[in-house]
Amino acid sequence: MYIETEPTPNPSTVKFLPHRTVMESGTRDFASPEDAEASPLAQALFDTGMVTGVFFGADFVSVSAPPGTDWSALKPQITGVLLDHFVSGAPLFAPGTAAGISVPAEDDEMIEDDPADAEIVAQIHELLETRIRPAVAGDGGDIQYRGFREGVVYLTMQGACAGCPSSEATLKHGIEGLLKHYVPEVVEVRAA
DSSP, X not given: OOOEEEEOSSTTEEEEEOSSOSOSSSOEEEOSTTXXXXXXXXXXXXXXXXXXXXXXXXXXXXEEOOTTOOHHXXXXXXXXXXXXXXXXXXXXXXXXXXTTOOOOOGGGXXXXXXXXXXXXXXXXXXXXXXXXXXXXXXXXXXXXXXXXXXXXXXXXXXXXXXXXXXXXXXXXXXXXXXHHHHOTTOOEEEEO
């Protein structure tokens, strides 16, 4: 088995590609060792002592470390953990848990959409799924819809995109521009 690595726009995050499915559906973000208790793989990555975040995508694992980390020393450790996990066929999540279900934190709740905006929200979701999420996944992250109110779309960046120095530019210039072009009712995009 061979695991490729790719840099991401976030210098603190590297994308690892095991050339197999990581998540059958959805994504999962682990921001702390406590979050990682649900996943033996995420926990093993945090156990290296240098990992500050782990993100599972469909076919990749993004790993974050503190700014200034020597990735030439950390990449082999991470690759070893990933190889051990995938070669052994170990489960991604601990058995008997609802660990694969991603639930927003209380401070990151959804903004209730106005039922009158249902058609606009459907257009936003379609663009997020078909154009934006694939591009963001290519950079080792994901984006989650949090709501639409009074012309403002609220989104949350995850994985390599969370905390990336260019994430604000991605939201304001990339995503906002695309949504405003196709959905004229969108006037702004904000991080939730």
